[in-house]
Amino acid sequence: MTPILTAESLSVSFTRYGRGLSRVELPGIRDLSLTADPGQVTAVVGSSGSGKSLLAHAVLGILPRNSRMEGTLLYDGAPLSPRRAAALRGREIVLVPQGAGCLDPMMQVGPQIRRGRRGPEVRTQCRQALERYGLGPETETLYPFQLSGGMARRVLIASAVMEGPRLVVADEPTPGLDARAAGRLLSHFRELADQGAGVLFITHDLELALTVAHKVVVLYAGQTVEEVPAEGFRTEKGLAHPYSQALWRAMPRNGFQVLPGLQPEGLDLPEGCAFAPRCPGRRPECGRGQIPYIETDGGRARCLFPGEVSVS
Ligand SMILES: Nc1ncnc2c1ncn2[C@@H]1O[C@H](COP(=O)(O)OP(=O)(O)O)[C@@H](O)[C@H]1O
Ligand SMILES: [Mg+2]
Numbered sequence: 001m002t003p004i005l006t007a008e009s010l011s012v013s014f015t016r017y018g019r020g021l022s023r024v025e026l027p028g029i030r031d032l033s034l035t036a037d038p039g040q041v042t043a044v045v046g047s048s049g050s051g052k053s054l055l056a057h058a059v060l061g062i063l064p065r066n067s068r069m070e071g072t073l074l075y076d077g078a079p080l081s082p083r084r085a086a087a088l089r090g091r092e093i094v095l096v097p098q099g100a101g102c103l104d105p106m107m108q109v110g111p112q113i114r115r116g117r118r119g120p121e122v123r124t125q126c127r128q129a130l131e132r133y134g135l136g137p138e139t140e141t142l143y144p145f146q147l148s149g150g151m152a153r154r155v156l157i158a159s160a161v162m163e164g165p166r167l168v169v170a171d172e173p174t175p176g177l178d179a180r181a182a183g184r185l186l187s188h189f190r191e192l193a194d195q196g197a198g199v200l201f202i203t204h205d206l207e208l209a210l211t212v213a214h215k216v217v218v219l220y221a222g223q224t225v226e227e228v229p230a231e232g233f234r235t236e237k238g239l240a241h242p243y244s245q246a247l248w249r250a251m252p253r254n255g256f257q258v259l260p261g262l263q264p265e266g267l268d269l270p271e272g273c274a275f276a277p278r279c280p281g282r283r284p285e286c287g288r289g290q291i292p293y294i295e296t297d298g299g300r301a302r303c304l305f306p307g308e309v310s311v312s
Pocket of ligand 2: 054172
């Protein structure tokens with residue numbers, strides 16, 4: 001099966017001009033590799049600043065002008081240039097944005113969902129999309145301020161999926177929702193996958209991701225460090241990268257053991273493995289050169305000693 005989305009050694013960097021026209025390249029994401037299959041929810045998990053939104057924006061072709069993208073990005077097996085992304089955006093590839101702030105406060109819900117399109121067919125589609133997410137036809141005449149947080153989120157997803165997308169990118173869609181509303185939203189993503197779409201569910205919340213994901217991709221400092229079937233997270237031993245293992249130990253059900261230290265930022269990247277300074281099992285080799293992204297049991301990991309390090 002062709003993945004609906006493939007990223008291989010994708011990087012996004014920013015050019016800043018310093019004093020006297022000196023140019024500085026700031027890495028945003030680097031060496032990001034993943035695949036997302038149709039019919040599956042692929043969770044992309046990482047803490048703040050790890051590159052999640054840049055990934056989403058690269059896929060949608062909406063990176064800022066001062067950024068530079070390198071590496072490979074394929075949609076349905078063919079290169080996804082910003083131009084192709086623009087042509088597919090809003091139809092085949094859709095974004096479920098983070099918050100209701102993305103809705104126009106001055107415009108009723110109905111016209112926003114229809115995005116300027118008219119005619120009886122579009123009206124029916126719009127009603128059906130709302131109905132699918134438990135929103136009655138009266139919702140069309142409401143303004144965003146009249147919606148609760150959960151309703152606004154359902155309006156956003158109804159709007160995104162109205163035309164039957166093949167790739168749904170959801171960038172942190174749950175903050176601010178209570179557990180029940182978040183659960184409902186995630187079950188909608190699962191449904192979209194069951195109907196054949198590829199869903200990229202981007203979140204900092206591993207525990208939430210594991211409730212719906214088929215596969216988990218772990219980001220650290222702008223790099224993918226592990227790609228693993230969700231079952232890998234059942235036990236610490238199911239994981240190959242020490243950072244994934246640390247995330248596992250930090251989950252409430254596994255004792256909330258938080259790893260000391262912070263993810264490096266911007267230009268502050270160490271040589272060798274970016275995680276080495278915090279790694280309980282680091283060895284001298286880890287501080288040198290490039291760390292390859294190698295195949296593991298059912299996935300990939302960016303570690304010279306995958307699965308060997310375990311503190312518990
Ligand atoms: N427009 C920009 N200019 C410079 N750096 C940026 C820009 N956008 C993002 N970055 C940097 O790229 C990194 C990843 O950002 P982002 O993808 O927003 O992280 P996340 O969504 O995981 O919190 C961060 O270090 C951030 O500072
Ligand atoms: Mg973000």
